[in-house]
Amino acid sequence: MAEHDPLRFATGLSAKLATRSRHVCALFGAGTSKACGLPDxxxxxxxxxxxxxxxxxxxxxxxxxxxxxxxxxxxxxxxxxxxxxxxxxxxxxxxxxxxxxxxxxxxxxxxVDIGHADLTATRHFAAWLARANYHFPVEIFTVNYDLLFETALEELQVAYFDGFIGNLRARFQTDLVETAPGSEQDSVPAFFTRLWKLHGSVNWAWDARQVVRVGQAVGEEVAAAIYPSDTKYEESRRVPFLVLQDRMRRALHQPETLVIVGGYSFGDAHLNELLFDAAVRRERTEIAVFCYSTIPELLAERALLTPNIQVVGDREAIIGGIRAAWAVPENNIGGIFEDGRFLLGDFRRLAQFLAKSASREPDVDGRLRQLLDAVAQNLPADGGA
The missing domain is CATH 1.20.1390 (PWI domain)
Structure with missing residues (x-):
């Protein structure tokens, strides 16, 4: 009976992440917020x-x-x-x-107020981005409304662009979002992480006929710009959502793209098709989906037909179009496979894995501790040097 080797999978993923010419994207759903203590x-x-x-x-x-x-x-x-x-x-x-x-x-x-959330996972994730040195910008797509990623990125001093320019009432800049990643027309430097909030945010507000980003969650007297209305005559109010979904489509079709998907239940048919279409049309695009437990059947059906979609659950995986259980190693693999379960479907474990992988520094754990300690001490990430 065929079995998949968890260590081989994790080692292969690390090698792919270490390739600086890769265009790396991520899609995160409510499972990532739940891992930080917020509701799904x-x-x-x-x-x-x-x-x-x-x-x-x-x-x-x-x-x-x-x-x-x-x-x-x-x-x-x-x-x-x-x-x-x-x-x-x-x-x-x-x-x-x-x-x-x-x-x-x-x-x-x-x-979804993050005041009582545990930001450890998003800080680990931000620590990985702080050391990322890819030729193309890392692009993070999320359907979550909360401010977990923004908070962690700012705490670890990771520069990012979310499509808006300004502080008090930031305006959405369609032209800056639509430029191809890494192209000569891209006015935002590659070292800026792109954070694309596909379904809006608690700090997006309707302002007349457009959406603006404010400095904190919107007040009680207005409705947050969460998910678009689909009325044709309100097309101007849909602009951020439509532009960002198109950005995701174009990002997935970039050559040599690696997509990490976590905490996402595949409940959005439109986003699903963007992923599946890219996997079919771009053979060198690789999509790695991390499921907390069981693999959704819709996803399993596609992965069995599309070898460049790799899906891992806690007890089984679909790799190279083959669905099989994990081969249980003689000893636990710390943070990856323990007590008969593959752990990277838990965003907390995945973020730890990312923070420790894809780096060529000899003291990865030491550098990670330095970044996280800087948050606690309110110091620059370089230790104040």
Whole structure:
């Protein structure tokens, strides 16, 4: 019976990450935030329903019938845009839909507040980015709304660009986002990590007919720009979302691209197709998907037909189009394979692995400790030298 070698897989991934000519991308979902102590989408939905007063909770329950949270929000915003006066859809007037939208966003902002989160994993991840020295910028795509990545990047003094320019009310710069990575037209230096928030953020706000990024989570009097409304006549309000999704499509089609996917449940059909299409059309694009436990069947079906999609779960993996269990080594492999389980599907373990790999420095652990200690001591990452 075929089995996959966990150490061989981890060693091969490290070698790929160490190749500086690689274009490295990552796609992270709610599992990464959950690893830091924040709720995933299902738990967030339960908390929203529990926090809303009964009339609003009942309205949202109706909207969520056959829909996920983001689809419910999108429908809510269509209702708000379509109606006038006392007209109603699903028992909601335009004013009622707008107020429910704001109430939902207030709960979301409260629940994904990182004040009580454990940032250890994102700090390890930022420590890897701090030492990354690729020819092309590392591009991080996330569907999460929280500020975990921004906070960790800033703590470890990792320069990044998120598509907005400015501090107090930063404006989205489409032209800077659309330039090809590493091209002569790319005005943002390659050492700037790209952080692309595909579904918006708690610090994005609607400003007239555009989205702006503010310095902190938006206030209670406005709705955060979380996930786009899909009304055609509000196309201008969709600009960041459409541009960023197109950026992901073009990034995945760059030659020699390595994509790391973690904490993502493959529940977004559009993003799934972007990944699968790139894997089919670009044979030298490699996609490594890390699942916390079981492998989703939708993903398994594609990986079995597409050898450059490698999927690893805690008990089995699909590598080279072959689905098989992990070969259990005689001894545990610290941080990678312990007690019969492959561990890198846990974002905390994956971030640790990244922080210690893809570096040619002789004292990786020492450098990592220096970066993390700098955060605790509020010193520059070079130790104040």
């Amino acid at each position: 989408v299902a738990e967030l939905q339960r908390r929203i329903l529990a926090a809303l007063p009964k009339p609003q909770s009942d309205s949202l329950t109706g909207l969520l019938h056959g829909r996920n949270l983001e689809e419910g929000l999108s429908r809510l915003r269509r209702i708000s845009a379509l109606l006038t006066g006392d007209q109603a859809i699903d028992g909601l007037t335009a004013a009622g839909a707008t107020e429910l939208d704001r109430a939902i966003c207030r709960v979301i902002i409260s629940e």
